[in-house]
Amino acid sequence: xxxxxxxxxxxxxxxxxxxxxxxxxxxxxxxxxxxxxxxxxxxxxxxxxxxxxxxxxxxxxxxxxxxxxxxxxxxxxxxxxxxxxxxxxxxxxxxxxxxxxxxxxxxxxxxxxxxxxxxxxxxxxxxxxxxxxxxxxxxxxxxxxxxxxxxxxxxxxxxxxxxxxxxxxxxxxxx
Amino acid sequence: xxxxxxxxxxxxxxxxxxxxxxxxxxxxxxxxxxxxxxxxxxxxxxxxxxxxxxxxxxxxxxxxxxxxxxxxxxxxxxxxxxxxxxxxxxxxxxxxxxxxxxxxxxxxxxxxxxxxxxxxxxxxxxxxxxxxxxxxxxxxxxxxxxxxxxxxxxxxxxxxxxxxxxxxxxxxxxx
DNA sequence: TGAGTATGAATGAATG
DNA sequence: CATTCATTCATACTCA
Numbered sequence: 001x002x003x004x005x006x007x008x009x010x011x012x013x014x015x016x017x018x019x020x021x022x023x024x025x026x027x028x029x030x031x032x033x034x035x036x037x038x039x040x041x042x043x044x045x046x047x048x049x050x051x052x053x054x055x056x057x058x059x060x061x062x063x064x065x066x067x068x069x070x071x072x073x074x075x076x077x078x079x080x081x082x083x084x085x086x087x088x089x090x091x092x093x094x095x096x097x098x099x100x101x102x103x104x105x106x107x108x109x110x111x112x113x114x115x116x117x118x119x120x121x122x123x124x125x126x127x128x129x130x131x132x133x134x135x136x137x138x139x140x141x142x143x144x145x146x147x148x149x150x151x152x153x154x155x156x157x158x159x160x161x162x163x164x165x166x167x168x169x170x171x172x173x174x175x
Numbered sequence: 176x177x178x179x180x181x182x183x184x185x186x187x188x189x190x191x192x193x194x195x196x197x198x199x200x201x202x203x204x205x206x207x208x209x210x211x212x213x214x215x216x217x218x219x220x221x222x223x224x225x226x227x228x229x230x231x232x233x234x235x236x237x238x239x240x241x242x243x244x245x246x247x248x249x250x251x252x253x254x255x256x257x258x259x260x261x262x263x264x265x266x267x268x269x270x271x272x273x274x275x276x277x278x279x280x281x282x283x284x285x286x287x288x289x290x291x292x293x294x295x296x297x298x299x300x301x302x303x304x305x306x307x308x309x310x311x312x313x314x315x316x317x318x319x320x321x322x323x324x325x326x327x328x329x330x331x332x333x334x335x336x337x338x339x340x341x342x343x344x345x346x347x348x349x350x
Numbered sequence: 351t352g353a354g355t356a357t358g359a360a361t362g363a364a365t366g
Numbered sequence: 367c368a369t370t371c372a373t374t375c376a377t378a379c380t381c382a
Contacts, residue, residue, distance in 0.1 A: 059349045088243040174234045
């Protein structure tokens with residue numbers, strides 16, 4: 001709210017970027033910057049330490065204006081959204097199944113996301129080459145009960161039996 | 176960026192709305208879907224929880240293809256734009272901008288919309304119709320973030336030296 | 351048919 | 367870490 005304009009944005013957009021908007025006021029990552037960040041993320045880095053953020057930022061500053069906080073936020077957001085996306089784009093994949101009843105969403109079994117993160121031999125080596133193991137594998141161990149507590153409300157979902165369209169009256173009654 | 180195509184959209188357009196071919200690439204809500212969403216919004220629901228989103232999405236899936244994220248975005252946008260509009264109109268007094276140009280389809284419908292949303296006490300914020308579990312979140316206060324936030328004045332990379340761009344090979348090797 | 355607009359989608363920046 | 371706000375990008379839609 002107060003910060004707002006930190007940089008004046010030079011936005012040189014490193015190499016061949018195809019981004020249009022080049023306005024400023026907030027960091028607008030270069031394609032190269034994004035690439036690097038993504039690579040790092042995919043290499044397993046999820047929550048970089050202050051030092052790492054500093055280094056990354058420094059390196060990336062070459063491709064264009066960037067601050068440490070940008071890197072910090074980037075990782076925060078990327079991680080959060082990846083997780084959030086998983087939660088949102090799953091349980092509702094039954095497009096046109098005209099199940100009048102007995103739909104039974106049943107437990108969501110879509111965790112099986114094919115994430116390439118399963119490639120440890122990629123660049124991770126460089127990441128832990130020397131003692132700055134501030135980041136390890138935060139996840140993997142603490143991936144337990146947390147979500148999926150929605151069975152409690154198991155509503156029937158049997159509206160409309162022959163339908164053409166459900167009765168408009170019970171519009172908001174399903175919540 | 177790479178997300179882009181999430182749904183393929185089959186777009187059957189539930190009721191008889193006069194939509195055309197309706198190509199897809201992005202969710203195109205049915206009139207019924209919009210109606211329900213709008214009703215929910217007007218009922219006070221502004222930022223549905225994940226669970227609610229899920230339920231809404233499921234219900235709405237009857238009228239046509241829809242994903243949770245669509246519902247999520249819908250509320251996000253609707254709320255944001257409402258606020259945005261309001262802000263424009265009220266604080267615009269300082270410049271005395273005449274909005275006479277807005278008279279497009281503003282018969283009575285438009286008016287009604289703006290007026291009704293103005294109800295001060297009607298916002299329920301989350302509309303909890305079911306027992307939301309209580310959180311026993313410890314929440315450590317590790318504000319280790321502030322180190323690089325706000326501290327934007329610290330960076331002063333004099334990267335105008337002479338290089339043009341670092342060797343692309345050492346992209347990830349700097350850590 | 352193209353400008354202007356409504357709105358879905360994405361994401362940077364915060365805050366708790 | 368999750369949740370939310372603000373902006374912006376992208377695209378469907380409307381109308382003259």
